[in-house]
Amino acid sequence: MQLSIFILAAGLGERLRPITNHIPKPLIPVLGKPVLESVLEKVSALPVDTIGINLHHKKIMIETWIKQSAFSNRVKLFSEDPILGTGGALKNAESILKNSTFLVHNSDIISDIDLKKLLDYHLSSQNVATLAVHDYPEFNSLIVDEEGFLKGIRTVTEIQSETSKNLAFTGIAVYQPEFLSFLPSSISSVVDAWWKAIAAGHKIGIFDVSGCYWSDIGTPASYAKAVIHKLRKNGESVYIHPSVTGCNRIEMDGYVVIESESNPTLPPFSQGGRRVFSGENVLKQNITLKNCIVLPGTKIEIEDIEDKVTEFSLSKGGMVGWSFENCILGPDFKIDLDESEIFCVTEGSAILIGTGGSDRKYYRVKRENNPAVLMQCLQDDPDFYRHIEYTRFFQQYSVPVPELLEVKPDNKSALFEDLGDLSLYSWLKCPREQVQIENVYRKAIDILISFHTGVTEHISECPLLQNRIFDYEYLRWETNYFIERFVEGVRNISLNNLSSLSDEFHRLAVKVNSFSKTIIHRDFQSQNIMITKGGIPRVLDYQGARIGPSTYDVVSLLWDPYYRLNDNTRARLLDYYINKMSENARWFSVNNFGETVLPCRLQRHMQALGAYGFLSMTKGKKYFLKYIPEGLRLLKEDVFLTKNEYPELFKLVAAIP
Secondary structure (H helix, E strand, O other): OOOEEEEEEEEOOOOOOOOOHOOOOOHHHOOOOEEEEEEEHHHHOOOOOOEEEEEEOOHHHHHHHHHOOOOOOOOEEEEEOOHHHHHHHHHOOHHHHHHOOOEEEOOOOEEOOOOHHHHHHHHHHOOEEEEEEEOOHHHOOOOOOOOEEEEEEEEOOOOOOOOEEEEEEEEEEOOHHHHHHOOOOOOHHHHHHHHHHHHHOEEEEEEEOOOEEEEOOOOOOHHHHHHHHHHHHHOOEEEOOOOOOOOOOEEEEEEEEEEOOOOOOOOOOEEOOOEEEEOOOOOOOEEEEEEEEEOOOEEEEEEEEEEOOOOOOOOOOOHEEEEEEEEEEOOOEEEEEEEHHOOOOOOOOOOOEEOOOOOHHHHEEEEOEEEEEEEEOOOOOOOOHHHHHHHHHHOOOOOOOEEEOOOOHHOEEEEEOOOOEEEEEHHOOOOOHHHHHHHHHHHHHEEEEEEEEHHHHHHHHHHHHHHHHHOOHHHHHHHHHHHHHHHHHOOOOOOOOOOHHHHHHHHHHHHHOOOEEEEEOOOOOOEEEEEEEEOOOOOOOOOEEEEHHHHHOOOOOOOOOOOOHHHHHHHHHHHHHHHHHHHHHOOOHHHHHHHHHHHHHHHHHHHHHHHHHHHHHOOOOHHHHHHHHHHHHHHHHHHOOOOOOOHHHHHHHEEEE
C-alpha cells in the first residue's frame, strides 16, 4: 500500500510568542527533541512512501534542521509565501498527495495516538476523510451524528443535540486523494473543503481516540504542561541537555529543564557595556530555578555600573542572586506560568508530586499558607503505621526525615514537611565539580552513620522497628525476587539449574545474615535522598527500615544503579565511612567490614534488578527499565569477583546480555 504523509509546519505560532520570535514552533524542544522530530519518528513507523512538509515562518531554520536530520532523504519541502492555510497547503502539495491515501499531521501535536489503527480504520471505511477526534471539553466544537460522521461545527452558544455529540479535532486526519478536488488553488481552510465534500455526497467519518494523551503545545502553558508530562512519563523531574557543562552555582527545585545552548557555565564576556552570562551567575551569586524551562540561547545579562551589579532584565533577586519560579526563560524574555495550568491539580489546589515506585500518592498542599506534603496510602497499606512511628522515632534522634505535621489514621493519610522535589538523583543530572559531588555524598554518609550508631543504641524505644529483622528469610526472598521478576520476568530465561542456584543463594543468605546488625534504611539510594536549600541532604522512604547489616546501606549508596560514581570517588567515600564508623562505634571492625562488602553488593544488586522488573513489567512503570543496564553491569562485576564461591550464579549472570 502506498501512503503519503503531510506535516503542517508553516504557522506563525502567534499564541506562543515571544518563544516563536526565536524558535519556529516545529523546532521547539521537548527534553532535547524538537516536536517536529517526534512527529517524523511517529509517522515514519507507517508504510510511508513520501513525507511532505510546508514551510513559511523561519523556514530557513526548519530547512537547515531537516537537512541535518536522519529524515533528509525522505522529506520534500513546500515553501509558502504567503501562508496558504490548512487547505491551500494540501493543494500546493498535490503532486505528492494525488496518487495515494495520505495522512495529515500538525507539527505541533504530541500524542500517543495509534496512527496505524487510525489508518486501518480509514481504509476499511468508505470515507473520503477520517478525522482523529477526542473528547476534550476545551475544544469540543465538531458535531458528530450517531453513526460517527461529521455533521457540523458548534458555536460557543449552541447546546448539544440529543442525536449528536460534540468532540474535538486532534489535528490528525487521513484523506483519500479525491478530497483534493474540493480544495481551490489558493489560500483556503481544510474545514471549508470538508463541507464541500459532504455536500457532494462524500462521508467524513471520525476515529475516536478519547483517553489517549494529546497536547498541541499551542500556548506557553500547554507547552510547559507537555514538557512536565514527558518528564513524569520518563520518571524524571530534571532534564539537562548534554551540552550543558556545569551547575555548581545553580540550585533547583520542582521541574527543571535546561535545553541546549543555555549553558550555565560559560565565563562572562563583554557585550555592549554589559556582562553576559548563559545561565549560572559566575560572580558570587547563585541562581535558583524552580519549575522552569530554560530554552536554547537563553542568556542572563547584568549591567555593570561603577563595579556594582544591578538588577537586570530577567532578574528579581538583585545582589543576592536570582530566583526564577514557574516560568519559561528565553533569549530576551521571561514568561510567567500559572501552577494550576501546568500541573495536575486536584480539588483543593493539591498538586500531585513524585514519580517513584510506590502505590502511595503524594500531593503538595497548603497548610497555614506554607507548603506541605500530603501522603495518601491505600487502606490496606501495611507500612502506614510503621511510617508514622519511624518518623517520630527518627525525629527524636535528629535523623533528617521530614517533620510529621498531622496524622489522619481513619483515611490512612498524613501531612509532612515539604522537602521540595530535588532528589540527589536529580541533583546529579546537572554536571557538577567532583569536589561538590563528594561533599554531598559525605553528608549523606553522615546520615547513614547516625542510623548505624546513635539511633541504633535507642532501638528499644521503637518496638515496630526492633522486631523487623533483615534475616535469612528476607534475604532469600530477595534472591527469589531476582529470579522471578528479572531473570524470568524481564529476560525470559528458563532455569535448568535452579537447585544448584538455590544452594548458592542459601549460602549467600547465611553469610549475610551472620554479619553484625544495626538499623538500616534498606533502600538508601540517590532517589530517596532529597537535596534541600544549601545542598543539605534529607531522607525519604524509610518505612522499609529494618535491623540488618550496615554494609547493605553503604553499597546501596556507593554502588547505586541510578548514578555511577567513579572508582576513585567511591574509594574515598568508603574510607570516609570506615573512618567515621571507627570513631563512633566500638564494635566496628575494619577487617570484618571489608568481608561484608561483596556479599552485600551481590544481595543488593539482585534485589534492585528484581525491583526494576516488578515495577516495569507488573506495575507498568516502564521507565524503570532504563536502570537495568547499570544494575546488570554492577551485578556482573560482583559475580566475577565471587565466581569461585558462587559459580552457578556467575554462569547465569555472565550469560545475560
